[in-house]
Amino acid sequence: MGFDDALNKAKDFASDNPDKAEEVLNTAEERIKERTPDSVDGHVDSGADAARDQLGLGEDDNKGK
Numbered sequence: 001m002g003f004d005d006a007l008n009k010a011k012d013f014a015s016d017n018p019d020k021a022e023e024v025l026n027t028a029e030e031r032i033k034e035r036t037p038d039s040v041d042g043h044v045d046s047g048a049d050a051a052r053d054q055l056g057l058g059e060d061d062n063k064g065k
Helices: 003-016 018-035 038-055
Strands: none
Touching (some): 003 018
C-alpha cells in the first residue's frame, strides 16, 4: 500500500465517520502539545488544520478557534 492508498482510505473513513475522525485529530493534537514545548503549539495547530483540510473536515466547525 502506497501513501496515496493510505490517504484515500483515511479520506473514506473521515467522510463516513466525520465525528470520529475529528475526535482522533483532536486527541492527537492535544497529546502532541502535551509532549512538546509550547513554542511549537502553532505548528501543531497548523498541521492539524492541514490534516482536516486534506480529509475534508471542519470547514465551518473550526472558524474562530
